């Protein structure tokens with residue numbers, strides 16, 4: 001069954017169409033990678049799914065329920081969707097543990113002991129248990145991004161949205177974040193990720209969607225979309241990536 005179903009999504013900014021009747025279906029446990037040129041609408045799509053941006057048209061269903069209905073409480077939806085951005089956005093004045101437990105305690109009204117126990121368990125699982133009381137400026141970029149991912153996992157989401165989560169990292173720190181995402185996939189987490197790294201998309205995604213001007217132009221298994229694309233726009237995009245030495 002589809003965990004996420006986007007139908008006919010349309011989004012404009014000041015008359016500029018950014019999502020153009022976009023359809024996307026993500027099955028439970030599936031990992032979908034969104035690829036496409038800068039400005040093709042990848043981030044906007046993720047932001048609309050997490051209700052950070054309003055749609056101009058279309059519907060988004062999560063677990064069969066229409067979450068794009070304006071009467072839906074965004075906090076209730078975001079409890080079921082974890083989102084991680086390129087910039088880790090950790091609060092510098094809070095410890096790792098407080099960063100992770102802030103939303104569960106304040107927004108979702110979990111007790112401190114329960115929220116902290118869950119946070120410590122998640123940190124242990126990703127090898128960051130010893131960092132629970134550290135402040136973000138004591139962590140490497142890779143560690144900060146892993147904490148940001150743990151923070152998104154703290155509500156036990158049904159779906160994770162990852163927007164260029166390795167783009168701000170030094171190359172030597174990318175691997176540890178990718179390994180964490182690979183582990184999440186092995187645990188069966190459903191994920192939609194926007195990435196400029198084709199190697200990552202090839203390795204982790206079950207399906208790759210190529211976006212161009214706010215539409216899904218081509219989608220399918222990574223080896224097909226990245227290896228034998230059928231659409232001229234996809235071929236053109238990949239040719240540029242190859243020329244830039246990024247495939």
Ligand SMILES: Nc1ncnc2c1ncn2[C@@H]1O[C@H](COP(=O)(O)OP(=O)(O)OP(=O)(O)O)[C@@H](O)[C@H]1O
Pocket residue numbers: 013018036037038039040041042043044045194
């Ligand atoms: N808040 C906003 N106000 C106005 N225009 C916006 C806003 N957010 C995005 N846009 C525009 O929407 C288009 C799509 O942007 P988006 O960030 O979704 O693309 P993207 O594919 O994620 O790009 P990148 O790979 O560079 O992150 C761009 O032309 C961008 O300038």
